[in-house]
Amino acid sequence: MYENINQKIQAKEYGSLYPLFCAWTYVLICRPQDIFTFLNPLRPALIIFVILCIYCITNNTFGNLNSSFKEIQVKQYFALFLVMVNSIFFSYYRYASFNYVFIFYSQVVFYFFLFITIVDDLEKTERILLLCCCGIGLYSIYYLIKGDTIDNRVSFGEMFDPNDVAYVVISFVMFNFYFLGKDRSKLIWVILIINIAAGFMLILSSGSRGGFLAAVIASAMLMLSRKKFLSGGLKALLMFSLIIFLSTTKHDFSRFNTILSLESDYNVTGEEGRMKIWKYGFMSMLKRPVTGVGVNCFPEAVGRERVAQGAETYKWQTAHNSLLQIGTETGVIGFVLFILLSCRTLRIFNKVRKLANDEKLLKLGEFAFIGFTGHIVASMFLSQAYSVIWAFYIALSVVLSRLLEMQVYTSGSAQQTITSI
Numbered sequence: 001m002y003e004n005i006n007q008k009i010q011a012k013e014y015g016s017l018y019p020l021f022c023a024w025t026y027v028l029i030c031r032p033q034d035i036f037t038f039l040n041p042l043r044p045a046l047i048i049f050v051i052l053c054i055y056c057i058t059n060n061t062f063g064n065l066n067s068s069f070k071e072i073q074v075k076q077y078f079a080l081f082l083v084m085v086n087s088i089f090f091s092y093y094r095y096a097s098f099n100y101v102f103i104f105y106s107q108v109v110f111y112f113f114l115f116i117t118i119v120d121d122l123e124k125t126e127r128i129l130l131l132c133c134c135g136i137g138l139y140s141i142y143y144l145i146k147g148d149t150i151d152n153r154v155s156f157g158e159m160f161d162p163n164d165v166a167y168v169v170i171s172f173v174m175f176n177f178y179f180l181g182k183d184r185s186k187l188i189w190v191i192l193i194i195n196i197a198a199g200f201m202l203i204l205s206s207g208s209r210g211g212f213l214a215a216v217i218a219s220a221m222l223m224l225s226r227k228k229f230l231s232g233g234l235k236a237l238l239m240f241s242l243i244i245f246l247s248t249t250k251h252d253f254s255r256f257n258t259i260l261s262l263e264s265d266y267n268v269t270g271e272e273g274r275m276k277i278w279k280y281g282f283m284s285m286l287k288r289p290v291t292g293v294g295v296n297c298f299p300e301a302v303g304r305e306r307v308a309q310g311a312e313t314y315k316w317q318t319a320h321n322s323l324l325q326i327g328t329e330t331g332v333i334g335f336v337l338f339i340l341l342s343c344r345t346l347r348i349f350n351k352v353r354k355l356a357n358d359e360k361l362l363k364l365g366e367f368a369f370i371g372f373t374g375h376i377v378a379s380m381f382l383s384q385a386y387s388v389i390w391a392f393y394i395a396l397s398v399v400l401s402r403l404l405e406m407q408v409y410t411s412g413s414a415q416q417t418i419t420s421i
Contacts, residue, residue: 017055018118022131024048028111028388029168030135034159035142049107052114061117068116073344073398077391080330080337081109084295087330091294092301100296100386108388115395122360125399129175129364136172137195140202153207166203166211167378171389173199174218174371177229178363210381218374225370229363274320274381280305281319285328285335292331298383301328318383326385338385345372345397352400361403368396 026032027048033039056062068074084101091097119125143165147156155162176192176199184192203211223239284293284301293301303316319325327335349372352365372393384390 017052017059017061018124020048020052020055021114021118022128024052024111025128025392026131026135029132029172029392030139031159032135032139034156035139045107049110053110056114062113065113065117068113068398071398071401073341073348073394073401074116076337076341076344077112077394078109080334080341081105083330083334083337087292087294087334090288090291092297092304093294096296097294105295105386108386108391111388112391112395115392116398119395119399120402122358122364122403125364125396125403126179126360129172130179132172133176133179133195134191136169137176137191137198140169140198141194144198144202144205147205151207154202154205162206163208163210163382164384166206166208166214167375167382167384167387168389169199169202170211170214170218170378171371171375171393174222174367174374177222178367208378208381210378213381214374214377217377218370221370221373225366229366276311277302277317277319278321278324280309281321281324281328285324285331289332292327292329292334295329295386298325298328319385320381320383322379322382322385322387322390325383329385341394342376342390345394346376348397348401352404355408356404357407361400361407365400365404368393368400 024045027045033044069078084105088094088097088101119128143156144154147154149155153162156165160168173196176195179192180189200215203215280302281298283305284298298319299316305311306315319328323335323338326338346369349365349369353362353369354365356362356365375389375393379385379387379390
């Protein structure tokens with residue numbers, strides 16, 4: 001075991017591969033093509049994907065990938081992908097499932113394995129996270145400026161609806177706090193504060209109740225954190241700034257008020273509300289517990305259930321719940337794997353924030369734990385089971401687990417503290 005760890009300690013530069021990977025991350029997650037629309041016809045995500053594939057094949061980048069399959073997270077993630085592939089054969093709409101799995105999600109799988117292969121030290125991890133923080137910050141600012149207000153909800157572009165953009169923002173906004181430190185320049189502090197302010201403003205402006213709930217929970221975790229990563233004075237300043245912001249800006253909080261009065265919410269009472277959608281989805285999962293209805297076929301499953309039940313409307317609707325989405329589409333095995341991967345990711349982040357000796361790694365574990373908690377809460381109200389952001393967090397957990405393992409080994413106390421994560 002120690003020989004494998006020793007090999008991991010020798011971080012590689014990977015030549016021009018890491019900058020390419022950073023560029024791909026920026027395009028996939030931060031969506032610059034939505035801001036600079038002239039990029040859309042060029043298909044930047046696909047072009048970079050093809051370049052990376054050629055590079056990895058010609059340079060044997062994945063030559064040591066077999067060692068990664070000894071890690072539980074990697075095994076379970078690959079098993080989940082195989083379950084998705086298997087669902088194609090039993091899909092309600094095989095063509096749609098095949099296209100989704102092999103045209104879209106194969107890129108996410110490739111991204112996952114590239115992430116755990118080349119992001120092999122703390123510095124590279126920090127660069128990726130800072131890139132995402134600044135990219136999402138820029139996207140948030142542009143969204144707020146250029147977005148149209150429809151029914152008191154800001155909306156912009158065709159890729160993300162207001163609920164989706166809140167999910168994307170809450171997944172990364174907390175990492176901005178990781179980079180707030182005494183060693184940072186004033187310019188970096190200004191950029192990070194703007195990122196945070198724009199992110200939370202966009203969540204409020206989106207009117208997303210799931211995003212709002214996730215933001216409240218993540219913020220509470222940040223404020224109640226026992227670790228002194230944020231001083232009491234900075235926490236007080238942030239709270240004071242939030243109060244001033246809410247009292248001096250106009251926001252429609254009526255949508256958020258419905259969280260406290262669910263009995264009158266259409267999602268609870270309406271035929272097209274989420275409770276009915278979840279009911280039909282759960283019934284579909286029970287009918288096909290082993291194979292599922294096929295990836296990307298949840299709406300069709302709901303439509304068929306409505307027809308079978310003689311519902312008031314036969315409208316097909318998406319899941320609005322990542323857990324139910326993947327359970328219905330891939331069956332119980334996919335459902336369980338998704339839960340196991342998510343829970344183990346939280347467990348790894350929790351372990352890193354408790355056991356790491358390095359202050360930066362300890363701090364990163366803390367904010368990864370908070371960020372992923374917010375991510376999971378938001379995803380329970382959206383159909384984001386196959387999101388690249390979820391895969392990003394799973395890959396990040398693999399990287400942080402390795403960094404903790406290497407740190408403990410190099411500190412000379414491997415026998416005492418290395419345990420199976």
